[in-house]
Amino acid sequence: MFHSSSFQTSSFVSFFKANTLAGIIALIALAFLAYYPASQAEFIIDDNPFYIADPVMEQSDGILRIWLSPQENNDIWPYIPITRTSFWIERQLVGLNLQISHVINIGFHAITAVLLWLFLRYLRIPGAWLIAMVFVLHPVHVQSVAWIAERKNVVAGIFYVLTLWSYFHFERKQQWQWYVLTLSLFLCALLSKSSTIMLPVLFIFCRLWNSSPWKMLELLKLIPFFLLALVMGYVRIWFEINSFDATGVQYSWTWGERLLIAGHVPFFYLTKIIFPYPLMFIYPKWTIDAAKISMYLPLVSIIAVAGVLLWKYSSWGRVFFLTLGMFLISLFPVLSFFNNSWTQFSFVADHWVHLPSIPVLILLVQGIRWAGKYLKTITGSQYAQQGIWTIATFTFMGLTWQQAQSYQNNKTLWLTTLAQYPEAWMAHQELGREYMVDGDIQLALQHLNQAIQLNENRPDAYLNRGLAYFLIEQYPLAIENFNQALLLNHKMKKAYYNRGKTYAKLHQYQKALADFNQVLELNPKFSEAYNDRGTIYLQWRQYPQALQEFNQALLLNPQLTEAYHQRGLTYIFLGKYVQAVEDFDQVLRLNPTVVESWYNRGNAYLKLQQYAKAMDSYNQALQLDPKYIPAYNNRGYLYILSGNKKQACANWREACRLGQCQYYQQAQQKQDCLRIIP
Numbered sequence: 001m002f003h004s005s006s007f008q009t010s011s012f013v014s015f016f017k018a019n020t021l022a023g024i025i026a027l028i029a030l031a032f033l034a035y036y037p038a039s040q041a042e043f044i045i046d047d048n049p050f051y052i053a054d055p056v057m058e059q060s061d062g063i064l065r066i067w068l069s070p071q072e073n074n075d076i077w078p079y080i081p082i083t084r085t086s087f088w089i090e091r092q093l094v095g096l097n098l099q100i101s102h103v104i105n106i107g108f109h110a111i112t113a114v115l116l117w118l119f120l121r122y123l124r125i126p127g128a129w130l131i132a133m134v135f136v137l138h139p140v141h142v143q144s145v146a147w148i149a150e151r152k153n154v155v156a157g158i159f160y161v162l163t164l165w166s167y168f169h170f171e172r173k174q175q176w177q178w179y180v181l182t183l184s185l186f187l188c189a190l191l192s193k194s195s196t197i198m199l200p201v202l203f204i205f206c207r208l209w210n211s212s213p214w215k216m217l218e219l220l221k222l223i224p225f226f227l228l229a230l231v232m233g234y235v236r237i238w239f240e241i242n243s244f245d246a247t248g249v250q251y252s253w254t255w256g257e258r259l260l261i262a263g264h265v266p267f268f269y270l271t272k273i274i275f276p277y278p279l280m281f282i283y284p285k286w287t288i289d290a291a292k293i294s295m296y297l298p299l300v301s302i303i304a305v306a307g308v309l310l311w312k313y314s315s316w317g318r319v320f321f322l323t324l325g326m327f328l329i330s331l332f333p334v335l336s337f338f339n340n341s342w343t344q345f346s347f348v349a350d351h352w353v354h355l356p357s358i359p360v361l362i363l364l365v366q367g368i369r370w371a372g373k374y375l376k377t378i379t380g381s382q383y384a385q386q387g388i389w390t391i392a393t394f395t396f397m398g399l400t401w402q403q404a405q406s407y408q409n410n411k412t413l414w415l416t417t418l419a420q421y422p423e424a425w426m427a428h429q430e431l432g433r434e435y436m437v438d439g440d441i442q443l444a445l446q447h448l449n450q451a452i453q454l455n456e457n458r459p460d461a462y463l464n465r466g467l468a469y470f471l472i473e474q475y476p477l478a479i480e481n482f483n484q485a486l487l488l489n490h491k492m493k494k495a496y497y498n499r500g501k502t503y504a505k506l507h508q509y510q511k512a513l514a515d516f517n518q519v520l521e522l523n524p525k526f527s528e529a530y531n532d533r534g535t536i537y538l539q540w541r542q543y544p545q546a547l548q549e550f551n552q553a554l555l556l557n558p559q560l561t562e563a564y565h566q567r568g569l570t571y572i573f574l575g576k577y578v579q580a581v582e583d584f585d586q587v588l589r590l591n592p593t594v595v596e597s598w599y600n601r602g603n604a605y606l607k608l609q610q611y612a613k614a615m616d617s618y619n620q621a622l623q624l625d626p627k628y629i630p631a632y633n634n635r636g637y638l639y640i641l642s643g644n645k646k647q648a649c650a651n652w653r654e655a656c657r658l659g660q661c662q663y664y665q666q667a668q669q670k671q672d673c674l675r676i677i678p
Helices: 009-016 019-036 049-052 061-067 081-094 098-122 128-137 139-146 148-172 176-190 194-209 216-221 223-242 257-274 295-309 317-334 357-379 384-405 408-421 425-438 443-452 457-470 474-490 493-505 509-522 528-538 542-555 561-573 578-589 594-609 613-626 628-641 645-657 664-669
Strands: none
Touching: 019 128, 019 384, 049 148, 061 081, 081 098, 081 148, 098 128, 098 139, 098 148, 098 509, 128 139, 128 357, 128 384, 139 148, 139 384, 148 176, 148 194, 176 194, 176 223, 194 223, 194 317, 216 223, 257 295, 257 317, 295 317, 317 357, 317 474, 357 384, 384 474, 408 425, 425 443, 425 457, 443 457, 457 474, 457 493, 474 493, 493 509, 493 528, 509 528, 528 542, 528 561, 542 561, 561 578, 578 594, 594 613, 594 628, 613 628, 628 645, 645 664
8 A cells, every 4th residue: 555665664673673572572561661650550430340340250160151042231331251361261260350350451452553653564564563563652542452341452452453454465375364364353343343344345445456357256255254243333323222222312313414423433533543632532522403503514524534635546546545445444334324332421432433533543653753754864864753753742641641640540531530520410410429529528529410400401400419419318308309310211220229228228118129129120140139128128127038049139130239139037936046146257258347248147046045156246236337336235134144233234334335225224133134135
């Protein structure tokens, strides 16, 4: 495509051409240097549900569930089992370690850059190492690398480059083993990230790149690729609509409006690739007004540029037509022709241009090389090219370092976003959630109110505001907000669930049960809803039904400590004290800080007349919470059984000091503290 005679290759590039190992090491080192702030980051936005809290990651058969049970956790994950498998293997090998997760993301990005260099060198494109260097350092890729949940981009990048490379081998050698390998690599790319569906179209551009003649057989060879792409494209669209709720009035653009959006998107990304500042996590969402003539200019410009490049295709136009055409084709899945949950926030996102940026980077690097050559000509300095590349390298690295710092944690990310875009309703909403976690409910409500003021049609904002009111026990206001969320989205499982928990706090158990039933109708695998439904049956002393609910909750989520605790209480009421002890033990293995489980384990041991173990459990409860009154009362009873009246009275006296004097007063009336039964 590019001819070596057109661009003078610098000694810097020649060095890496002759020293492959040095080139690989340099690309990897640059990646880890530029992304060092990201390697020290915590998790952000979707990292928790996508990876940290995904129960499949902890299960020994998780890899089978990932591949064979795509319906599990499908409200979070699309079907990209290769990416999820990388998470599962990581968790099995090193456990939950966010620093390692970030390092792996950076490593995958570096590997993609290395493969890109070797592939472009195979194609004999001048400046191949420089293109890979710009790819690894370009700040527009920070969102894909620093965001753990976007690992699908950096994993797919490896298979994306390998698929193209393999296809070029097949084109040149026409050997069927290369065809099978290409098809296999393409499937791996699809199972890493579905937006790689455009690779078969890029194969057509590859034939044009090689100036290969077209025959009917060549088209037939591509049919399996297009069939795979159609299947995976359909699967992703299904997930967006059915799992990610990408439906409703906020997606009700006409096809004409979608075409106008599609015209704007490529120009936006071109500007961010060529001039990557400022970069934002969320960009302002422009208004589509078909009545304005200016809205049609980007679309008309694309058509006009394509026409000029086709007119000059036989000379200079071929390079630009093929390169920009590959860029445009790669962007097709995110041009808003199909509903995507992210477009509720913005029509564009940096992580959508991670792989589509490659063709533009090829042109950008050739432009910089041409500028270096021109600067050398007019200055006569042999260091002109090296100078311009030194400036470019440090500029990209500095911008990437700065951008990666904004991804340190959720609060930093959202505060940075609001500093750049004060009307980002999502940033206000998510920052409200962060302040809720911190316990600053008033500040949380300020941001949630602002989010609703900026976008009153967002059910998530009402859901979170309802949670904030729930935390400060303003239950009627909480219910009011959950109701509003459900008016906007009648399938919002979390709104039903939290409204049910609020009704339970108000002892309106019938309404709570109705909400939990609705949750399970929408998602029969919502383990927490089974647990809360069981808690209501326990409250009603319907112990067999309660036991059935807790069993189902634990079948779906063996890590659900609350269900073990509630089932343990049920066993106590049923007189099954051994099973109760086993459940409380399981709670304490998962979380040894649950005071109530220490206390109730003590009660079960007390019923089993294992007094030493009961005493140990009460002691553990009081060590964790020195103000836990029931443990003082029951520990006092144990001291009475052992004949230690002094210690019994001391425990009941402490309970009285904390606010419950029943047993201490009885002991005073008896004077000798005898026969005091809690």
